Amino acid sequence: MRAAQVTAYGDAPQLIEIDPPGDPGPCGESVAGPAEVVEVLVAGINPVDIAIGSGKFDAGAPPLPYVPGMEGIGRMADGEVVWFEGAHFPWGSMAERAVITEGSGITLPSGIEPERAIGFGVAGMAAWLSVDWRGQLKDGETVLILGASGSVGQVAVQAARMMGAGRVVGMARSESGREKVLALGADAAIGSDGEVKDLKAGIHEATEGGPDLVIDGLWGKPAAAALQTMKPQGRLVQVGNSAAIESPIVAGPLRGGLVSILGFRNFWAPREVRVATFERMCSLAASGDLELEVEVLALADVAEAWERQSRSPGHKLALSP
Template sequence: MNSAALVHVPGEPPRHGDAVEPEPGPGELLIAVTAAPITPLDRLCASGTSYFGRPAVPYVPGVQGVGVVERGVGRILPGTPVWFATSAGMAPGDGSMRTRATAAEQDVVPLPDGADPVLVAALGLSAVAAEMALTWRGGLAAGEHVLVLGAGGIVGQAAVQLARAAGAGRVVAAARSQAARDRALRLGADAVAALPDGPAEVAELATELREACGEPVDLVLDPVFGVAAAAALRVLRPGGRLVNLGSAAAETAPIDSATLRSRSLQISGYTNNELSAEQRHAAITRVAELAAAGRLTVEYAQAPLTSVADVWTAAARTVLVPA
């Protein structure tokens, strides 16, 4: 049997148990899983309240993972270390939180030599979102100044480093906790600003962000929205861009028309769902290469697969590994 995390009741944490050994179908690979992160999307899908609908149970969660190919097809040979994606919780089928998994070849990306599988799993699609929101959607150019909101989260932590790797001239990180701000400085931010841990005024927060940035910025990466996004718009230069890729703080923001019009600002939305397989492949490869080179990391915890029920709702990014 296949050791696995199993969702038996939507809304309840998965429990460790045995699942049927997976058998790859046409165009699929069999992968020995070495690391599987618990992500917000996994929890949302398993809750039964996502727009994907209530999943059929029992099922193995895990929308992404890292492993070694045991049975390959096409260009990917057995023994190749890979990152892979699944549609677990979004469509019928099982995911990555088990000792062996299957994935379609187009959803599998070979990893470079020296890439730490647990770190790559922790980075995963969160780092892809940061990379593509900065470069593809945000159009970051060398020398531009970047403000990263929500720098305490995985997306924000990755964005600070990825902006620097893309040639940003100055990177400012904004986060709620002092620990997150200190970490952002260690990860390469030039300056930090405090985000409110509760109600705040847009004008007051804009003043604090402006002081930290020193001068108008070219691009804001925003995974939080709310008051922070409205305040960040006020520190953009004329023609500056804000890319939103989440709503960790609020689903709405008090954005005023005058700020938008007076500076001809651009607001764009981003989701990984827009990416082609080729774009995701290139982004994962870049993320893994930077991680292998010691230029990209995030804070995460590691736990055995058998403890999935205990760590399912942990605040920190947790990566499950075979016991």
């Protein structure tokens, strides 16, 4: 079968021909536990794929070589089309066939194509669940989204608005990104460059006194600034670190304001929550009430897609086998 393969940490994957995984189920010693083979219709590419491929991911890296890809939409042996997350390395989603944990797929709702629905998998789920399930947004609260022009940020802007936020502010690096954030319904958009004191002033002004909830896809200086402006009992949900892996956080405001920093990863949400969230987002997208641009490239262009994802493309990238 055709597949992308990573042969060296830090290098982009290349398209190759390899033997497909065994069908059905476990592929020798490379798959732990009950597993199923799925025909991949579209594979998502996400920041986590780049992080794993670097060999420096905090949760570790698979042995080389391996097929990358932590999510996809595929057809099961019985014809059911499902979205799946996670990977049984070396059989990731960027191939004609992938291996998934038995029974882990979420049925694709009717009315939406796989090429659109893939945007509401890893990226959409991270956005929606960080606002709702993890962030526990309350009606009328002010929400600040750090990294608002990326895939997660764009969905988070819309989710916060739909869930009753009183004010939504997005932070984005480029002018075009800020324009996109405003078009999606944010009340204000601010830049992400500068020192902590300058970012702090911009956040305080744009949020009209500080945020109650921060969805943070940046970390670094933007997160440090946000934490110094938050209202009492504010929450920062940490979903990514595209700006930096470390942040110059000041301790005092955390204690003084009872501010919480909440870690987040999709898989910690109960399955029933993830199923309901995926179905809701797909339904909203099908009715035109939730937007996210998805660009689908051919699997043969995996090296290009990998490089573009590493530069934060500002929309969802996916691959079609």
